[in-house]
Amino acid sequence: MCFFVHDLGSRFFATQDSSPPMAGQIPQRFIDDLLARVDVVEVVGERVALKKSGRNYSGLCPFHQEKTPSFTVSQDKQFYHCFGCGAHGNALRFLMEYDNLRFPEAVEQLASRQGMEVPREGADDPRAQARERKRQEGVNLLELAANFFRERLRMTEAGAARAYLERRGLSAEVQAEFGIGYAPxxxxxxxxxxxxxxxxxxxxVEYGLLVQREDSGRTYDRFRDRVVFPIRDFKGRTIAFGGRVLGDAKPKYLNSPESPVFHKGRELYGLFEARQANRQLERVxxxxxxxxxxxxxxxxxxxAVAxxxxxxxxxxxxxxxxxxxEVVFCFDGDRAGRQAANRALETVLPLxxxxxxARFLFLPEGExxxxxxxxxxAxxxxxRITCASPLSEFLFEQASLGRxxxxxxxxxRFASQVLKALQRLPxxxxxxxxxxxxxxxxxxxQARFEALLTLSAAYEVERDGGSSPQAFESREEPSKGHIPGRAAGALGLVGRTLQxxxxEPRLVERLPxxxxxxxxxxxxxxLCVEVIELLRxxxxxxxxxxxxxxxxxxxxQRLVELAxxxxxxxxEARANELDGLVEHFRQQRLRRTPQSEIDSLLARExxxxxxxxEDRQRLKELLTALSR
Known part of the structure; x- marks a missing residue:
């Protein structure tokens, strides 16, 4: 049961929506049945121009820019694959990638095409229902606040705010499209x-609209006398706000704090509006x-996004x-801008x-x-955007500064700095x-540099995974890219378990x-715990x-790397290896158990x-572990 606010006059908890609750896991058997009924060619063909090519269909890949088609859709295998960027998957994965949907939403969309209702195991769990209700109520609350700010922008009290927006040259149409408002x-x-x-x-308070003083407990509006910009998720739902002050108050710009629906490290302002303006974005x-x-x-x-x-x-x-x-980073041309660009370079390299x-655009100083x-x-x-420095040019330019x-x-020193960056590149x-x-x-x-990179990678593997027992060391070739901070070669024991x-997801049935x-x-x-709980x-x-x-x-990304x-x-040997790993972890945990637990059991006896x-078995395990 989900709650919705229909208009400003509705009471927040008053109306009910009859749509099925989102709580609960979607059974695997339903997903298998759904994919068996859906034609991936039909799903992809609604979004990509496909041509018959033998037994398959081909077209320009929607996930990277290309002039010669390398994107193939197989009706027999119900699978798509791009030989250019490596994108691949079934109809479900395509919807998630192309429409930027979460897994449950993609399932719902595919199911609606077939007139099927999505079942959910555990949907009657009161805790799951409460979490879903809380999430929906939060979104409704923020939409109600957004309506309030927009209405106030039209009132007499917002004269200074309207004058500010007029000075910035923003038309009424752009203000409406971005939902700009005013906090009194x-x-x-x-x-x-x-x-x-x-x-x-x-x-x-929980959703960042009010601030609560610690000393008195008094609450008051977070946004006051500010032009307000709603921050929207990929579906256009308001999840937070940003405010630009009109007077001399500090800070000049203020964002909502993190909340159950807003995580600033994930969201980008303007992405929803950019996609609405152009569904076939090529560059951001x-x-x-x-x-x-x-x-x-x-x-x-x-x-543009921010x-x-x-x-x-x-x-x-x-x-x-x-x-x-293509992504273009835009920075000020001063020292701080260059430092920010270096951080962006470090972040983008593994991807x-x-x-x-990736390109880097530096603006004239003071602009x-x-x-x-x-x-x-315009x-x-x-x-300027078109002529922005490519990643390669910026990388070599930075390494050569002052040398x-x-x-x-x-x-x-120049070569060492570039090699250090290339270690992060897939x-x-x-x-x-x-x-x-x-x-x-x-x-x-060049061969000398390649040898240095190989030696460096081997050192990282030895440093990060060298303590693992030899029987469980990974024997795979390094993958084509990895998450920073994790070695691309040998896996640790937990990484092996996760892999x-x-x-083999069905191996979860063997776990304690x-x-x-x-x-x-x-x-x-x-992550291993989360995967096990999800599989179960x-x-x-x-x-x-x-x-x-x-x-x-x-x-x-980590799971894709392991896959x-x-x-x-x-x-036939994988089940035994998993059993061995679990037993190793159990014994490791026992060895870390405090002596006080043994003393307590012996004292009771x-x-x-x-x-x-159970106590006797536990005591036996503890004493056995200590004797090893």
Whole structure:
């Protein structure tokens, strides 16, 4: 049961929606049945122009920019694959990638095409229902607040706000499209408005609309006398707000805090509006603030997005690269801008698989996108974007700053800095070409650099995974890219366990009922626990469905990396290996158990207390572990 606010006059908790609850896991058997009924050619063909090519269909890949078709859809196998960027999957995966849907939403959309209702196991769980109700109520609350801010912008009290927007040259159409509003110069205007509609103050605080003083407990509006910009998710639902002050108050720009529906490290301001303006985006420009996004939109540049008070994260970029083939970073030309660009370079390198592009645009000192587009015009600004420095050019330029490459010592430092960056780059054509360019600029043979990279990778593997017992060391070739901080070669024990479950989800049936054995505090530990709980709850036996659940998350990238690594263990031996891993973890945990637990059990026995069967077994395990 979900709750919705239909208009400003509705009471917040008053109306009910009869749509099925989103709580509960979708059974594997339903997903299998759904995919058996859906034609992937039909689903893809609605979004991509396909031509018959033998037994298959082909077209231009929607996930990267290409001029010659390398995207193939097989009706026999109900599968798509791009030979250019490697994108592949079934109809469900295509909807998630192309329409940027979460796994349950993609299932719902496919099911609706077939007139099928999506069943959910555990949907009657009161806790799951409560979580879903809470999420929906939060979204409704924020939409109600957005309506309030928009209405206030039209009132007499918002004269200064309207004058500010007029000075910035924003048309009424652009203001309406981005949902811009005004927060009154009043400590409790929004609080009164929402409280009159039955919304508790505690809920308003939780979703960042009110601030609560620690000393007195008093609450007041977070946004006051500010132009307000609603922050929307990929579906256009308001999940947070940004406010630009009109007076001299600090800070100049203020964002909502994190809440149950808003995580600033994941969201990008303007992405929803950019996709609405152009469903076939080819390039995205990342700028600093929401006024830059809106000002560029006013001048017809509709592909700009902004981070929300954070540096661009790997999660931000992964999300963008699922939509476009090229990302352009826009920075001020000063020292701070260059430092920010270096951080962006570090973040984007591990994601640069072949077919993707990253560029770096530096603005004249004292300018921002808003001021520059007004001074130069849209065409000149668009030319700047087109001529932005490619990643390769920026990488070599930064490495050579302050160095005289005619000197051997400076060339050594230059080459070392570039090699350090290339260690983070996935294997592929781009990496090979950058190595060739480095060899050309430094005068060192390319093979020598390749050997240095191999030695460096081996050192990282030894440092990160060398403590693992030899019997469980990974024997796979390194994958084509990995999450920063994790070795691309040998796996640790928990990583090995996770890899087995990704390749053979049905092995989850062999695991102990409780998960005390799994070292959740080690790398991959928390993810391993999450995967096990998900496999048990949903009964999933398909690696594709498992990966779909983590789509769009950093953890999902880790699972994809493990899925790409070939398991050289024979299928019949995998169950025994998993059993051995679990037993190793159990014994490891026992060895870490405090002596006090043994003393406590022995003391109870000495005092005449009869130990239970479980107590005696536990004591035996502890003493056995200590004797090893």
């Amino acid at each position: 110069h009043d400590w409790e205007a929004l609080k009164r408005h929402l409280s009159e509609r039955g919304i508790p103050e505690a809920v308003q 420009l990342i700028v600093e603030g929401y006024m830059d996004v809106v000002a560029l939109a006013q001048f017809g540049i509709r592909n 981070t929300l008070g954070t540096a661009t994260s790997e999660e931000h970029l992964s999300r963008l690269f699922r939509l476009v083939g 640069m698989i072949d077919g993707r592009q 921002d996108p808003d001021s520059l587009v007004r001074r130069e015009g 065409d000149a600004f668009a030319d 005289d490459l005619a000197r051997v010592e400076d060339r050594e 294997e592929g054509v781009l990496k090979s070409m950058l190595l060739a360019e480095l060899a050309k600029r430094s005068g060192v043979d 087995l479950l990704v390749h 009922e409780t998960l005390e054995w799994c070292p959740a505090d080690e790398p991959d530990g928390a 709850a949903g009964g999933y036996r398909s690696p594709q469905v498992l990966l779909a659940h983590f789509h769009g998350r950093v953890e999902g 790409r690594r070939e398991l050289l263990i024979p299928r 000495r005092n005449g207390e009869r130990l239970t069967r």
